[in-house]
Amino acid sequence: MCVLTSLTLSLLSLSMKINIIGGGVIGLFSAYYLQKEGHQIHIFDQTNLTDGCSYGNAGMITPSHFIPLAAPGVVAQGVRWMFNSSSPFYIKPRLDLELAQWLWRFYRSCNRRQAEAAMPVLLDFNLLGKKLYRVFYDETGLDFKLKEEGILMLYQTPKKEKEELETAEAAARLGIETQTFDRQEVGKFESGTTVNALGGVFYPCDAHLYPNILMEHLIGILRKNGATFHGGKAVTGFEQKGKKITALHCGSEKFEADAFVLASGSWSAKLLGKLGVKLHLQDGKGYSITQKNPAQRPDHATILSEAKVAVTPMGNDLRFGGTLELGGLSSRINMSRVRGILDAIPRYYPNLKVEMPQPENIWYGYRPCSPDGLPYIGRMRDFDNLVLATGHAMMGLSLGPATGQVVRDIFENKNTDSEYIRFFDPDRFA
Ligand SMILES: Cc1cc2nc3c(=O)[nH]c(=O)nc-3n(C[C@H](O)[C@H](O)[C@H](O)COP(=O)(O)OP(=O)(O)OC[C@H]3O[C@@H](n4cnc5c(N)ncnc54)[C@H](O)[C@@H]3O)c2cc1C
Incomplete structure (x- = not known):
């Protein structure tokens, strides 16, 4: 300055x-x-x-998310997802110079050097965020259902297991504590409902709250x-x-x-x-569905890794959120993406089924996304x-x-x- x-x-x-x-x-x-x-x-x-x-999001406070959105491997995965109508990622095809420029910068940012340089900074910033939420809670006495109880990453496939364990190793190198569970252990750890997963990585450093x-x-x-x-x-x-x-x-x-x-x-x-x-920014639209007082629900805030769906207990409620669509601030609800979120739930939690809600009960919001994450x-x-x-x-x-x-x-x-x-x-x- x-x-x-x-x-x-x-x-x-x-x-x-x-x-x-x-x-x-x-x-x-x-x-x-x-x-x-x-x-x-x-x-x-x-x-x-x-x-x-800022209201309908998944409410997670995530020091565990220290890898920026633009990271090696993301482009190839994104291209594969583009061809699946219920996958967690979608770009609405259109002639749009700003989108093209953003994608080019995103592609350029997806490299190991940049991602590794950003990781400790993102981690510190998230840890600061978490600490300040606690201070804000103590200072104001306002109850926004802050739970400093960690986040569980659940996976069902050996491929995802490998990726999650690699992330856990990277987390350990940055000084973050993790706990790794196999199929039986994960079932015992999540006692709120039955879990179908090969295993999970638990990040005790994370937290969640009720954003509304x-x-x-x-x-x-x-x-x-x-x-x-x-x-x-x-x-x-x-x-x-x-x-x-x-x-x-x-x-x-x-x-x-x-x-x-x-x-x-x-x-x-x-x-x-x-x-x-000129600012390079795209809107990453996502959806969430909130169940009021469900009869059964997981105890832990969880991310279903393959499906990229967030599952968050919030007070007495339960919220499911996911997908990232680059659609130019479109207000159209893409029902197959919403179905993609809801179909994932019983695959991981066989006793939880969520009916497809009426469109007016489907929340959406636009995440402001920079090209380097x-x-x-x-x-x-x-x-x-x-x-x-x-x-x-x-x-x-x-x-x-x-x-x-x-x-x-x-x-x-x-x-x-x-x-x-x-x-x-x-x-x-x-
Ligand atoms: C499905 C989903 C799940 C998510 N889960 C999480 C999570 O678990 N944890 C997490 O950390 N983040 C999560 N996010 C991301 C998080 O919600 C966003 O990063 C955050 O809400 C962005 O906040 P913001 O204040 O920048 O933008 P916004 O909340 O969009 O606020 C911007 C405001 O600016 C106003 N505005 C815009 N233009 C004008 C104008 N011309 N004049 C006046 N006002 C204007 C808008 O009306 C809006 O109210 C999630 C997002 C989605 C979609």
């Missing part, structure tokens, strides 16, 4: 009016830590802040502490003076501020486009008072509080030489 800019930000940081665009988990945790520093917070969201990607409740509580506490929410307001443009953004527009309304945080999830590239900035968090080089926080893909919930702290640090001009600032630089593809 140049001296002048650091100075500008730290001077401004005495007490600023900050407009945050996006009331998902990333925008709200940014708001939470900035508010603690005494800043005046305004949150803008195009929705009424009761639904979106977390979001409700976050909004409540921010409001209580004086944040202003502008629900149902879509940001449509900006005003700028040189390198400084002075206001945002919601249609004909204008809202001035000293500084801005852009945390608009999968819509962030579109909004940055209004400022003439790392988030974008930082000040954008073309602007002195704009911080971007997006691109968290399948880890936005897990990384929410850690991201909020980095956003705060940028405004407060703290920890400017941290690894996070370097790895998550929003201008890294420019």
